[in-house]
Amino acid sequence: MSQSFLSGVDLDAFVRQTLAEDLGEGGDVTSAATIPAEARLEAVMASRDDVTVAGLPLAAMFFRALDPEVHIQQPVEDGAQVAAGTTLMRLFGNARALLTAERSALNTIQHLTGIATMTRAYVDAIAGTGCILLDTRKTIPRLRALEKYATRMGGAENHRMRLDDGVLIKDNHIAVAGGVAEAVRRAKAAGLSLPIQVEVDRLDQIEPALVAGADRLLLDNMTPDLLRAAVELVRGRVPTEASGGVRLDTIRAIAGTGVTYVSVGRITQSAPAADIGFDYA
Structure with a gap:
């Protein structure tokens, strides 16, 4: 192996x-x-x-x-x-x-x-779109490395392996910090030398996240129409990742919106x- x-x-x-x-x-x-x-x-x-x-x-x-x-x-x-x-x-x-x-x-x-x-x-379902499939941390405890190895064998790329190899600011972090911009500002100030990804579920969160210095956006539970609009707002400034409830019968439409990545928890959680x-x- x-x-x-x-x-x-x-x-x-x-x-x-x-x-x-x-x-x-x-x-x-x-x-x-x-x-x-x-x-x-x-x-x-x-x-x-x-x-x-x-x-x-x-x-x-x-x-x-x-x-x-x-x-x-x-x-x-x-x-x-x-x-x-x-x-x-x-x-x-x-x-x-x-x-x-x-x-x-x-x-x-x-x-x-x-x-x-x-x-x-899932990889075959998005072939030709240019979008990349990612796994998640939704793995069986103590089997994460092996399960993420298996997703690589299936043609996906690995997202974070652990909590310490990337900053991912999610909705609860944003709520406690007091907003998207403030959460990003705090992460930047921490001087971690790690990429900062921010989860957004509304279009009006995108610009504040980018202005504050986000390196990547996770577009959470957005419809294909909203994803398309989000990609247009981002204009290629950072990579984008669609996530949330992605299924085999929906992933191609999601990948076709122009997002850089699609992450799917069920490939490890429900296989x-x-x-x-x-x-x-």
Whole structure:
């Protein structure tokens, strides 16, 4: 998995903790009771749907954690768009170990591939508009880096990873600070050396935000007509981002208004798990 997307993530610890959660104190009692310790297994992991793949190297780590000698063939790479029935991974190793790791590996790759697949559908929906799809911080706690990796595999770009890598002044900040201009002024005065993005939900907030020094505008819950008017008011002075309630059936109309970005929370928050099987070969 690309370390440029997962900088600072301890994947080994993730694998250890996930396996520990599944193994409990007594381990895989079913496999231990029914399968000889020396038994070997050849298995195939395959997609049962058309998907965009994400998480294959991480899935492989689960199997290697329990059987360091396992032989793994991986004919496709993360980010590939594959048809139903495509073999994603072929494994040959200790039967007990592979079956013990199976659920942890599948849970992970099904979740990440589900995110990548939904993301790809949104990216395809705005193809040719020049607009860029962004993810959000609407992620499962402790899985943000992995989920945002999956959106990258689906063709999106990452928005903020954390609260400390960009200033995003939202409606509640504005209300407490006493207005758009005052919130931006305070952010500028803080000297953070970070880009300042401001959420606006009315056209009359745009000019005060820009005059105060906003570097980017988040146009929140605006109709396509309002977005078009907002883009005209901005006149290319800063990038614009549409956000709020964006769906697959509405994103193209939103992207067509001329906004620079569209951010979609549901690609991480609501993506269904991909149907991926692990079967005896």
